[in-house]
Amino acid sequence: MAGTDLLGRVNDVVVGRPTTVVAAFLVVTLLFVPGLASVSTEAGTEQFTQDSPAQTAFERVNEDFGPTFEPDSGSTQLIQRGRNVLSKPELLRMLRALSRLDEREDIRVASTSSAASTVARTLDPSATTLDAQRRAIEGASPGEIDRAVDEAADSPGFRSQLSEDFNRESATASATIAVVQHRIPGGVDAAAGMGGTSPLTAIQLRTERVVDTVGGDIVVFGSGLVSQEFSTIIFDSLFIVVPAAVALIVLFLVYAYRNPVDLVLGLFSLVMTLVWTLGFLGLAGIPFTQLLIAVPPLLLAVGIDFGLHAINRYREERAGGYDIRESMAVANRQLLVAFFIVTGTTVIGFSANAVSDLGPIRDFGIIAAVGIVFTFLIFGIFLPAAKVAIDELFDSLGIPMPFQRPLGREETLLGRVLPVGVEIARRAPTVFVALVLLGSIGAGYYGTGVDTAFSQDDFLPPEDNPAYLEELPEPFRPGEYTVTERTNFLEENFESAQDDTVVVYVQAPLRQDDALESIQRVSRNPPETFVASNRRAEFQSIIGVIRAYANQSRSFARLVERSDVDADGVPDDNLEAIYDRLLASPLRDQALSFITEDLRSARVVYTTEGGADQGEITVDARTVADRYRFEATATGSVVVFQDVADTILASAVQSLLVALAATAVFLVVIYRVLVGRASLGIANLVPILVTITLLAGTMRLFGLPFNALTATILSISLGLGIDYSAHFVHRFADEYDERIPGEDLDGEMPMDAVVPALTATVTGTGGALTGSMLTTVSGIGVLVLAITPILGQFGILTALSILYSYLTSMVVTPSVLVVWARLAG
Template structure:
């Protein structure tokens, strides 16, 4: 206690004796953090989550060993062409002329193009190897000749994959087609399962978009660079909608809560400083701003509003007793600094628990949020009281009265009559109520164990059509037009090949070994349910397919394979090194190297999965097939990578919650032992938040809100923010309780520990309860505006955070009084 008193005494002396110096020092620190705002970079999309996935590591090795879909030193752009019949003569010419315009632009670095129109033109005239020649071939052909060329091209590899699923060879018609433009890009393109914002394709695709937009016809540009740019735009558009809406709501409620323009300005200034410190820190240390970090400013506003209202309200309580300015602030801040320290400690623990996550963005979220809470503590615990003293003394010296200084929730006010409902329950049946609440919490928690876990790019995509209320917003708040969702949905609905329904098995081992190819064949037999199969063999692409294809093209190679096929099943199981050498020295070399490395030490097998199969089931089945291989085999591909992330999300949610619970419990037990020598009050402090977490988990399942990349943090955040309410309540009660017991000792035992409980509870709910109510209403509204964010993941996070604050407030005000009475009867 002596150390605590010395620390509090020195901080309070600094605040009340040198308030102007404190204010100037904090403003200078703000000026130091401000330049960091200009250096903040952004990172969006799913790539940031997949980078540390084991499946992504395997996929990187696949891309490194076998090359990406396109040249490793380049990138690709898709052109989506829609129409009544994209294989008609006018539409074929339209596509070829667009490709010719793109090819003629040096800045677009076009290396090659691929399209159904080019295939039809080369079918008409095999010598038409240039776009100009292909245009002439189509122009000189009759519609009937073009239809016959389409039917002839239908059997060529790759032609059908460029056309929509409604392609009809007989009528030579399709409603959509995809053309691919390959670019030469220095440094190459990093290919991962997700999408990032640092794609070198972005500027090229933006220029290509302008070129295509200037032409006739329904042709649009689509590519990873444009998607990444749109993801980045969504972040800023969301902030531009959410922040003003949050500030407006917060301002309205703070006007009511403070009821004083000077106090309102001080509170808002403190909130702005908190955001500047945190965002400036973000820029100075080089952490990129991601979708997850959009949630940090509202969280800091939630804690800052709470601290600000408590600081001003507690100060007003002391001023109402007749104490002078400095004495009132010294008394109020002496108590509040302890409460703020408890809240800060538990909240930092809750946020920091996310640093155990295997996902980098969640770790960064925990780090930034934890630092932000520390900054909030310093600003609202030291700067705001010093600024309040400075301003009040200035007004007092000028003889200007400070209006509207009545504390919130004081007796006699409408709010003051509602707040004691929890005390009323505690007077009548506290034990029964606590047992009922605990049983309900166990039920809600058990129900909540069925919450789903999900991770996909859809979480980060904007809706295909913006809601009407967003379209009604005035400029500059109205969001832009987003195309990525519409085009992604169109590709998935109309192009089976665009759905990405494949998994890759990456095999490492001596492929020269006689049974290497037999191993691939055996692994593909009797495939699991999610794999596409025919004749009880999985539909796959592998080096076996290259061997079979080249056997049809080369009689000499066919004879070599026949001599090497000991068991006569069409798969060579002898002289494999000779077969590979023949294959790699033939015209099939490029295709062979897509499936086997030149050192013959690794291969890949690509399996097709069913379109309606769930991601989790695909991953389990892919790993089952990988386990069948004799060599070291790893299942990978976009579905597997995303399932890895989903599993990491669930593990992150559970681990961070358990760590936060244990550390918070230990912290509370220790701090209450140090402060009031009552260790058990730490458990009292913990009960309401356990109830809150159980209710929140149940609500997530009831409202079908899954754990995803952002909501994975919600349980530990709920613990951190929820402790805020119960910590203020329990600490204020402890002070009031000790005060009455000390007073009873000085008055010859006129009050017992049990008779002191209810007066202390009443003083707590009418004093601290008013500030808690104002804080709850303001922060629920301020954080609730995240539902206006453009991406669904932020809306879900806003709803859950608002629910957690509401539950924390209700359990603190209604449940805590009964828990305290039970504690007083059996422990206190």
């Protein structure tokens, strides 16, 4: 057949011209090396939200209503802590910090806002500069400062800058926040790069150095520093995970290979796989994201499996007395077919993630699939050729190659344990398969209740590093991470940080008489997650700005009163005249934060209950948006994140269904073409279906949700799990065929040849599968050492999926094949 003929010709080149093959692969490796230096990073949640409809609306809001309402865009927070941040020395310290920042041209200060400035202006209304404000505080007595604090406390804006323990009577608070707005260079996105190289990141790093010169407990916080920390976490995680994985892998491979030459060859092939994949990443200009941290361990998992099978199968032939090239020709002819099947199904499993609506998950699936193809080429062609070249070199020098006994021989302890699945298949295969399928249905049904989650916390390190990480020697010990601690501090101490907000973007003719009435009307009887008073939602809109200016201008107040036909405090006539007066007033900028200058769009911000469920807030926000008579869209960070969470669940289901359908078709076709039995493809699929249902049930049992990374786990489990069952089934087909020489597999199948074929498969391929399972479970399991929770969860689930795949292949597959043989025969 064409497929087997092609693989046969490839095998002839591998065995016949091994030195040429090795040289060609080394040259290709050198071509990929420059790509390693070009690998860039991308981190944070922005990469997941950019394709969300809610994010598109949010960006439109930011464009229409100015950068003030883009969270942390172009701004830095100074968090000051102490016994009393409203004392004279602490107020002066904050003003000194702001003044030093303002003096630095490279920090590009556009404006500052702080409780200290408010107190100074209360003492001296003419103190409009930071220097003047500092002089006002210096010249005031403690009693005068206390009275100024009491007066300033009437302003909600002043109170929002102070911690919840603010005491008006004693003029004390333990923390305050100052905000510095920066002028980002024109035409450059403040978040550009997101890898610690954005303009805002550089500005905030300089801000930290300046603030440190002031003394006291003032720390800097902002989106640029968060982005830099995300990137730092990527490298720190890799620096912990990769060496730990290598150490464990080497430990198990020493036992599996028991030969230093084969060990070095296997490790060198693994390194080549990583160089090819990461080099491709750099040459293709694809940034290395947090999700892609999982790709190297996955490639190591498949590469270890291929390497152990290649060496172990070759040793089986050598143990039979065949010479080097003849042994490799027989072993690799069989394994190339098995590797091709495994590669095809694994690529399908990984690339099924390309149907995801989330860009990072698509990139993950594509890069992982490319890496698997590289793994097939290196371990299916390079490693066998290198093994032949090395063994012939040793043979020509008269140096014996030590430790050549294959794993899993019957006389070993492992060889006596492995046939447990064959024993079950011999005694009661049908009953056992029926029980397994019933248990799988139950586990799958239970697993449908797995939660879905997406938040920035998934990517943040814990507030305190685990003790075992702190005990690591340099340079493996992780750095100090501040983002989580500062985020938690803000949420615990500032009321404004506890409540979330949702934005409704309204596109309406705001000149229309009932435009403002409609905004007011929607606020009645709000949903449960919305903060309410007297059965009205708490919201900010252009209505609040109109009321604020009416309190400042009597003539404007009279205009509003004349235009309020129903006397409910909201004008419903002469709206264009009201807008014209408002946009010509000192409150113009504030007004343009809620309406556009062309009076075609409005922004309404609703406050939601702190701690309310993200999904419930999103549902309620969309309910409120639907109440508008005009076109209205619910958005804001909460809605955007829930959009991503919904997309994650859809991606998990879609990827699994696509992977299942494509894998089933591939296996049926490939077994028909290569073996002559299409139904073997279905038998091959049964163990992995059991694995997927067990994994889903385990996720729910241990409370592990689908998130940005674990959303890929089901399709990955299918791709990796097929590895074990495909090796098992393909080896069984070969062993069975040898026991009925000359018999066409399309004819009747003697049942007395099935169990011996299973026994030979288990003691031959089973040994390599066991070694592969131990190394890959430990190699991928080290992801639990990663600093971010999302990688730890992925490591646990991937390790479990490999363990389940191994167990189902060794225990369930023999009974499935006996049942299949009875039905097929």
